[in-house]
Amino acid sequence: MTNLNIAPTKTTPQIEFNAATGDLEISGQSYPESAVDFYQPVMTWLAEFLKGETSLTLGFKLSYFNTSSSKCILNILRLLEKANAEGKKVEVNWHHNEADEQMQETGEEFAENMKLTFNVVAFK
Amino acid sequence: MIEKRKTDSKPEADIEAMFKEEIGVLQQAEVIAANPPSDKTAVARAFQNLTEEYKNLLQQAMKMTRIGDMAQEKLRRTQEDLSGANEKLERQAKTDGLTGLLNRRYLDTALTKAFDTAREHSRPLTVAMSDVDFFKKVNDNFSHQTGDEVLRAVAKILRDTVRDSDTVARYGGEEFVMLFPDLPVEGGLAIAERVRAAVQAYDWSTIHPDLKITISIGVSADLSLANAEKLLAKADEKLYEAKHGGRNQVRH
Numbered sequence: 295m296t297n298l299n300i301a302p303t304k305t306t307p308q309i310e311f312n313a314a315t316g317d318l319e320i321s322g323q324s325y326p327e328s329a330v331d332f333y334q335p336v337m338t339w340l341a342e343f344l345k346g347e348t349s350l351t352l353g354f355k356l357s358y359f360n361t362s363s364s365k366c367i368l369n370i371l372r373l374l375e376k377a378n379a380e381g382k383k384v385e386v387n388w389h390h391n392e393a394d395e396q397m398q399e400t401g402e403e404f405a406e407n408m409k410l411t412f413n414v415v416a417f418k
Numbered sequence: 419m420i421e422k423r424k425t426d427s428k429p430e431a432d433i434e435a436m437f438k439e440e441i442g443v444l445q446q447a448e449v450i451a452a453n454p455p456s457d458k459t460a461v462a463r464a465f466q467n468l469t470e471e472y473k474n475l476l477q478q479a480m481k482m483t484r485i486g487d488m489a490q491e492k493l494r495r496t497q498e499d500l501s502g503a504n505e506k507l508e509r510q511a512k513t514d515g516l517t518g519l520l521n522r523r524y525l526d527t528a529l530t531k532a533f534d535t536a537r538e539h540s541r542p543l544t545v546a547m548s549d550v551d552f553f554k555k556v557n558d559n560f561s562h563q564t565g566d567e568v569l570r571a572v573a574k575i576l577r578d579t580v581r582d583s584d585t586v587a588r589y590g591g592e593e594f595v596m597l598f599p600d601l602p603v604e605g606g607l608a609i610a611e612r613v614r615a616a617v618q619a620y621d622w623s624t625i626h627p628d629l630k631i632t633i634s635i636g637v638s639a640d641l642s643l644a645n646a647e648k649l650l651a652k653a654d655e656k657l658y659e660a661k662h663g664g665r666n667q668v669r670h
Contacts, residue, residue: 328428328429328432329432329436330432330435330436331432334435358489358492359489360489361482361485361486361489362432362433362436364481364482364485364486364489365436365437365478365482366436368478368481368482369436369439372439372474394492396488396489396491396492397492399488400485400488400489403481403484403485403488404481404485406481407477
């Protein structure tokens, strides 16, 4: 399976999905003109990746995102929840700057009622 | 069945694509509701499934609401920080660093505005240009630090003596300009005289035991002059007369 690398832009985050190591990270800011256009390939890649793998760890390291992006993130999380329910070992790490209270609370909000391991992690 | 809205615009189509799964669930439910199966277990199963989906959607809606609020809060705080920083910059841009008075750049604008307003409404305006007497000697005989302290003290006396509505600015080195809007020359002269007397009466020994400070002031209220610049030049002319007339005096 090929890696998925998307360079960051002013309005879209960086995607670094390494199929070989299983390191998957979405980082930066996210307010694309079309959130669907941006996140659809990401969803497709994850769905494909989950077919072959038994475990997955996805990291989010976002500083800002709009409402459409939050829906796309929820869609990704739903996809992962389903995989988790099917017996795959899925883990999500939500990284936030330790000074960024809103991003911490946002991570905690995402984590609530989530049927998979969801860690909120502060970095300096 | 819910009418599918026209998706002529891209953002609307995007939103529907984002909610593709949810729309699918709804359409499925609508088919079942329009033509319910006779098998009660099948209906119950469909209902159960719909309940699960509804619960998921509700949870998402609540999450998105709270997350949206947090993002807005973050933006609001950023905006607040930004406007605070802007205000500070604006304040700094028009303030003289040493004395805290308005600076010359701001004065140029304020003077023109005051002059134009006075002329437009046929109101008086008095301008006073003042200069600390023998200031160079203060710097030479004492120190530049003493000189700075003198300028700060003079600035405070000026500010404390004029009316709140008056403008006091540091024009340059030891030169200060005062604008007295709505005040004819007699009134302007009276304030200028109070300022001169207050500077003379100030206890300068608090800065240095041998220190004595006075100021000279030139005043003009001649609004028949061509522009604000000319009015200030006239006050400067009068200041020159005050200097040559022996200093520590007000001339107009």
